[in-house]
Amino acid sequence: MKIIDKHPDLLATLSKFDIFDGVAPEAIQWLIDHAEYRLYHDAETFLKSEEPAEHMFLTVKGTYLLRFRQGNEFRDINESGSGSVTGLLPFSRMKKYTGYGIAVNDLEILALHRDCFVEMARVSYELTQNLVATMSSRIKTFTEQRLQEEKLMSLGKLSAGLAHELNNPAAALVRSADELYQRLHQSPERFKSIITMRVTPEETDALNEILFAKARQGPIKELSLLEREDCKDELLDWFEDHDVDNADDIAETFLDFGLHLSDAEAMKAALNGKELNAMMWWIESTLSMERLVQEIRESADRIGSLVGSVKVYTHMDQSQDLQPSDLHEGIRSSMIMLKHQFKEKGIQVIKDFDPEMPLVKVFPGQINQVWTNLIDNAIDAIPATNGVLKVRTYTKNHKAIVDIIDNGAGIPETVLNKIFDPFFTTKEVGKGTGMGLEITRRIVLKHHGEINVKSKPGETIFTVCLPL
Incomplete structure (x- = not known):
């Protein structure tokens, strides 16, 4: 950083900036006279996070970033140029800078x-008002941008979770349909042999x-591996004695449907x-085609169930007003959206739901975002x-209470009071914008x-209390 002489035409340059619209030239000159004129070369830092907030910075020439x-990494937000204001502003409660300002060029x-802020307010109300209004507008735009990023990240997680959950039933459906197609093409030859x-x-x-007696008997008793092998050996010996081809495949199908040696004997007698x-x-x-049709039906039902969960999660098929809602239904839907993450980490999920929990008036789509953010x-x-x-629900003092508990390393006490602050995050770049918990709180x-x-x-508990 280098302090340089102020240009004679500095007043004319500043007067063209939108921020000084309606401000008297005398007030702009006062600002020039009382400010320090600095030059920062490319890549120099003029504003550092956690340093005491002492100055307001007005860019005259050049660009900064x-x-x-975020965690142990950095995230670039935006670039600003001539006429932009950053740093401390009049009437701001900022004690320390929250980010870094870095020169992109000279x-x-x-x-x-x-120390000049009080006098500036006396010299020109218009100048003070413009500075505060301009920076407030920038903060609003910046916050909206970050909120949009957080929504996009939430949508990305929802899409990834849904795609992951849909993949298995969709793949099973295609696989079963292909096998069914192959078997149907084999049917004419088999039908011919039956007719003869x-x-x-x-x-x-x-x-x-x-x-059909087997089909009507309900769930088939699950055999242990040893029991299944014994039954299969009996069937294979029987098929061999009766010159049945492809005995291994037939035996596997018989056992899948609960057919044993006695049933084969009954078929022979018939x-x-x-x-x-x-x-x-x-x-x-x-029997195989019966099994394939059942698999296709189950896969289609699973896909339908997932689509239904998305509708519940987003509440896209209902109005956006406060509605009496079952909190448990929303929590379950949120868990379905994140189910693949439970599987990947092998997480044990415990649901301790109060069966007497009454309906709670909420904006369902929004409250489901709370559960998703906290569970994620x-x-x-x-x-x-x-x-x-562990997710625990109960009522107390005429409030519906939801506890979301994990057995992670915990949140350090030094940052515990910051976690609901906008843009604060301990996650790596790309894994969070620092707005998730702030949105949740809001x-x-x-x-x-x-x-x-x-x-x-070993224990972190987020508690959400909603009035009944």
């Missing part, structure tokens, strides 16, 4: 010390009775001594092994509620 720290700045057997209606009815090979293949094909933060904090997330306050946090190593 605003930069904020930067000429007027630096006015805070000249099976009577009575024999067909007997076989159907065996098959056919009255006719050749078994073609019939066993026909039965296996019929908990997932980040939870260790890679033996992670536990939504809770909009509902006339409260949000608090208690933390120690």
